[in-house]
Structures are given as structure tokens and as C-alpha cells.
Amino acid sequence: MKPFTYERATSPAAAAAAAAKPNAKFIAGGTNLLDLMKLEIEAPTHLVDVNGLNLDTIAPTADGGLRIGALVSNTDLAADQRVRRDYGVLSRAIVAGASGQLRNKATTAGNLLQRTRCPYFYDTNMACNKRKPGSGCAAIGGYSRQLAVIGGSEACIATHPGDMAIAMRVLDAKVETVNAAGQARTIPIADFHRLPGTTPHIETALAPGELITAVTLPKPLGGQHFYHKVRDRASYAFALVSVAAVIQRDGTGRVAIGGIAPKPWRVEAAEPAMPQGSRAVATRLLAGAKPTEDNAFKVALVERTLAAVMAEAQTAKVAA
Amino acid sequence: MMTDNSGEAAISRRGILVGGAASAALTAIPAQGQAAAPQPAPATMKVNLRVNGDRRTLDVDTRTTLLDALREHLHLTGTKKGCDHGQCGACTVLVDGKRINSCLSLAVMHEGDAITTIEGLGTPEKLHPMQAAFVKHDGYQCGYCTPGQICSAVAVLGEIKVGVPSHVTADLTARPQATGTEMRERMSGNICRCGAYSNIVDAMTDVAGARA
Numbered sequence: 001m002k003p004f005t006y007e008r009a010t011s012p013a014a015a016a017a018a019a020a021k022p023n024a025k026f027i028a029g030g031t032n033l034l035d036l037m038k039l040e041i042e043a044p045t046h047l048v049d050v051n052g053l054n055l056d057t058i059a060p061t062a063d064g065g066l067r068i069g070a071l072v073s074n075t076d077l078a079a080d081q082r083v084r085r086d087y088g089v090l091s092r093a094i095v096a097g098a099s100g101q102l103r104n105k106a107t108t109a110g111n112l113l114q115r116t117r118c119p120y121f122y123d124t125n126m127a128c129n130k131r132k133p134g135s136g137c138a139a140i141g142g143y144s145r146q147l148a149v150i151g152g153s154e155a156c157i158a159t160h161p162g163d164m165a166i167a168m169r170v171l172d173a174k175v176e177t178v179n180a181a182g183q184a185r186t187i188p189i190a191d192f193h194r195l196p197g198t199t200p201h202i203e204t205a206l207a208p209g210e211l212i213t214a215v216t217l218p219k220p221l222g223g224q225h226f227y228h229k230v231r232d233r234a235s236y237a238f239a240l241v242s243v244a245a246v247i248q249r250d251g252t253g254r255v256a257i258g259g260i261a262p263k264p265w266r267v268e269a270a271e272p273a274m275p276q277g278s279r280a281v282a283t284r285l286l287a288g289a290k291p292t293e294d295n296a297f298k299v300a301l302v303e304r305t306l307a308a309v310m311a312e313a314q315t316a317k318v319a320a
Numbered sequence: 321m322m323t324d325n326s327g328e329a330a331i332s333r334r335g336i337l338v339g340g341a342a343s344a345a346l347t348a349i350p351a352q353g354q355a356a357a358p359q360p361a362p363a364t365m366k367v368n369l370r371v372n373g374d375r376r377t378l379d380v381d382t383r384t385t386l387l388d389a390l391r392e393h394l395h396l397t398g399t400k401k402g403c404d405h406g407q408c409g410a411c412t413v414l415v416d417g418k419r420i421n422s423c424l425s426l427a428v429m430h431e432g433d434a435i436t437t438i439e440g441l442g443t444p445e446k447l448h449p450m451q452a453a454f455v456k457h458d459g460y461q462c463g464y465c466t467p468g469q470i471c472s473a474v475a476v477l478g479e480i481k482v483g484v485p486s487h488v489t490a491d492l493t494a495r496p497q498a499t500g501t502e503m504r505e506r507m508s509g510n511i512c513r514c515g516a517y518s519n520i521v522d523a524m525t526d527v528a529g530a531r532a
Contacts, residue, residue, distance in 0.1 A: 004383070006363065035424060038404065075484055096487050101406070105420050105425065235487060235505050
């Protein structure tokens with residue numbers, strides 16, 4: 001690990017100002033950043049510890065939703081009674097990810113900012129435009145079983161690795177931030193993660209030093225909530241495909257897919273097809289997909305996982 | 321004698337220099353073009369920890385993980401370094417009662433925190449019930465992952481008790497129960513290469529039953 005200086009931030013604006021300096025980074029849970037620093041994939045010269053900023057509460061919003069502080073741990077968010085009752089897809093997504101130890105440290109904001117697990121991003125001997133802009137992409141033409149089937153570019157086919165963000169996308173969450181000047185803004189989750197294009201090293205809409213202070217959820221959608229994750233192990237593995245869905249009694253609903261794209265993959269225009277079944281939805285969701293030989297199975301897996309979710313919704317409706 | 325000695329030294333030093341140059345050439349390739357900003361000199365900081373009930377003050381390099389602070393500075397070697405990347409769980413300790421991977425946390429981020437390691441859970445004379453259950457049920461073979469397994473197991477029963485849901489909890493709004501399925505899922509962050517998993521579940525079931 002490269003040497004760095006360290007400070008504990010005392011206010012969100014002061015934290016943003018400190019982190020806006022070149023090569024400085026925020027640290028909260030640290031479960032992804034420290035892993036990457038040990039491998040010298042990340043080498044910040046200054047760390048701004050934001051854990052003292054009192055951003056760790058969940059509170060109701062005026063419009064009937066919830067405001068989740070940036071520092072609320074994954075464990076606490078998944079266990080919150082209101083989240084379990086009204087936003088089940090979010091609880092389900094969080095407990096489908098990582099391990100109990102990691103969820104105790106991982107934060108809401110940090111989880112949104114976690115970096116890809118593309119093996120070529122992790123291997124510093126390999127070309128990677130995300131790790132070293134302009135160096136090329138060894139994943140394209142390489143072993144790409146885990147990688148993106150849609151949303152990638154000629155520069156990068158890495159996936160967003162998370163589960164939590166997939167549920168937040170289906171719920172239309174909003175990300176609240178503050179910058180070094182103390183100005184706040186709100187970024188819809190749909191616009192928060194960027195597609196790689198020619199700049200895969202730029203992963204989010206955040207400006208340098210911009211600090212996430214909270215994530216807000218709109219008022220509950222009702223319906224049945226699902227998060228189905230298909231992976232190589234029964235637990236503690238990244239998704240090959242995951243489906244976050246909220247399905248109403250009449251068969252209408254929303255769906256977002258994880259494991260297949262550089263960002264949580266949701267196509268609102270596909271959702272009116274939900275009463276027609278999984279094939280109609282998957283065809284629209286994956287229009288323009290460019291799978292590789294290694295990961296072409298994900299295209300079929302999206303449809304089948306969605307079919308399983310829809311069948312479960314149907315069964316639960318009959319039972320109710 | 322002097323000449324002989326210096327001759328030997330010259331040969332071995334040349335060997336080292338040659339080896340050093342070769343390593344430098346190898347590492348220079350991936351380092352090229354990476355973050356241009358100059359790296360600062362190593363920085364140290366003072367941090368106050370409460371470890372197994374004792375107040376400890378350390379002056380550590382900011383890069384020191386909680387795991388290395390425990391093992392290398394405080395010589396509490398019960399906590400183990402396995403993968404050092406949060407994948408194996410051997411380094412699991414309790415911080416303010418919650419289990420974490422001590423390898424993925426900086427010591428300086430734990431100012432004032434109460435840390436419990438395997439040494440603080442029980443002693444050879446007075447074992448923690450989970451330690452006793454691991455012995456009774458043969459919940460280990462080589463023992464390397466065991467301190468992490470036991471810290472994690474203690475925390476898992478606590479998490480079930482306060483109602484934290486898991487991936488296998490059928491009803492999110494109901495209180496989870498300490499079933500074998502629940503415990504297996506919740507222990508997935510602790511790897512045992514000897515494969516003592518079923519005996520670990522037996523040990524945990526024993527303790528969970530005794531507590532209920």
C-alpha cells in the first residue's frame with residue numbers, strides 16, 4: 001500500500017473541500033477501497049474519513065418516503081423495519097450481497113461507489129482503460145464470462161458489481177450530495193452511474209470532492225418485492241444475473257437487472273410488457289445486447305430468472 | 321582475512337544488486353503512467369483503542385490495518401491473517417459488538433472503539449460457551465480459521481437475536497430463527513479449508529439452543 005495522510009472530517013462541506021484536492025479520497029467502510037489500495041489499483045495520497053459526520057440515520061421524508069443517511073451500514077439498512085415492510089426488494093438485494101462482516105462495515109454511499117470486479121481491472125499486469133486510461137481493454141477478447149452483455153463500449157465491458165444499487169434503481173431512489181462550496185444537489189439513481197463510452201474511468205456523475213450525504217426513497221410502491229440473484233455459489237458471490245422486481249396484483253410492475261451491464265440495467269419502456277410475460281420484457285430490456293461467446297448465456301438467464309420471479313409472483317397472488 | 325571477507329561481501333553484494341535491478345525493471349512496467357501525483361512520505365498517527373477491555377495507545381503508520389495493529393503491535397496473534405482481502409474471514413473480530421474483517425479496516429479509523437478478539441472472548445481456564453462448543457463438536461481441524469469462525473459465530477447468534485434478516489430468511493417481516501440454514505448462510509464469510517462446516521453448525525446450534 002502506498003503511503004497516505006489521513007484526516008477525520010468534521011462537516012460534510014469540509015469533507016468535500018478536503019477530498020476535492022488532487023489524489024484525495026473519502027473513506028467510510030473501506031471494504032472496497034482498502035482492498036484496492038493493498039493491490040495499488042487505488043493509490044490516494046490523502047484519505048478523508050467521513051465516519052464522524054453523523055450521516056447514519058434513516059428518517060421519514062415529507063412525501064412519505066425514507067431518507068437513508070450515507071453512512072447507514074448495509075446491515076442496518078437491510079434490517080430496518082420500514083425498509084423490510086415497504087421496500088422489501090432493497091432488504092433482499094442487500095442481504096444477497098457480500099458477507100455478514102462486510103455488510104456491517106459497508107455503507108450506503110460506499111456501496112453505490114464500489115468498483116467493478118472485472119478480473120482485468122484487478123490484474124495490474126493487464127491493459128485496462130478503467131485502471132489506466134488509454135491502455136486498452138484486455139477483457140475484450142479475453143475471458144468475459146462475468147462481464148457485460150449490454151451497455152459496454154469498445155473501451156470497457158466491466159459490470160457494476162453491486163446488488164443494493166439494482167434495488168435502488170427499481171425503486172427510483174435519489175442520491176443527495178454536497179460539494180466543497182457547500183452546495184447540495186440531487187441526482188436520480190438512473191443518472192448516477194455512467195456508461196463507459198470512451199471514458200470508462202469516470203464511473204459516476206459525481207464531481208471531484210462531491211460527497212454523498214443521503215439516498216432518498218420515494219413513497220412505497222406496494223406490490224410484491226423480489227430480488228433473485230443467480231451466482232456460482234449459493235452465498236457470498238457476485239451476480240451472474242440478478243433481477244430486482246416490484247410486481248403489482250394486476251401483473252404490471254418494474255424490473256431492473258444486475259450483473260449484465262456497467263450500471264443497474266432498467267429500461268422503463270420494457271415494463272408495459274410485463275403482463276405479457278418474461279420473454280416480451282427481456283427482449284425489450286436486452287435490445288442491442290452484444291454478448292461475447294463466454295457470456296451469451298446471460299441473455300437467456302435474464303429471461304429465465306425473470307420468468308421465475310413472475311411465476312413466484314403469480315403463486316403468491318393465488319395463495320394470498 | 322580482511323581481503324577474503326571483502327571479496328565475499330563484494331560477490332554477495334553484486335548478487336543482490338543484480339537481483340535488485342532485475343526486480344526494479346519488472347515492476348517499472350506496470351507502474352508506468354499510473355497516478356502522477358507524488359506519494360507522500362509514510363505518515364504516523366496516534367490512536368486509542370480499547371482491546372479486550374484494556375486501553376491501548378498506539379503510534380501507527382496510517383496504512384496499518386486493524387489486523388496488523390492487533391497482531392504486530394499488540395502481539396494478540398489469535399486473530400489470523402488469511403487472504404488479507406476480506407474474502408476468508410480468518411481476521412474476524414468484534415468492534416463495538418459487531419463482527420468485521422479486521423484486514424479491511426485501518427487502525428486509525430478505530431479511535432475509541434471497543435475491540436474484542438478471540439483472546440477477549442474466553443481464556444483456556446474459562447472458555448466462552450462458543451469456544452467450548454467448538455471443542456465439544458470438533459468444529460475445526462488445523463485451527464487456523466477457528467478464531468475468526470468463533471468470533472463470527474458469536475456475532476451471528478447476536479444478529480439473529482436482534483432480528484437482522486439474511487438471504488435465506490423467508491419472511492422479511494418475521495423474526496429470524498437460529499436454524500441450520502440461517503446459520504450456514506450467515507457464516508458464508510468464513511472459509512474453512514479443512515471443511516469443518518457441519519461441525520461448526522452443530523457447535524452453533526448447541527449454543528443457540530442453550531441460550532433459547
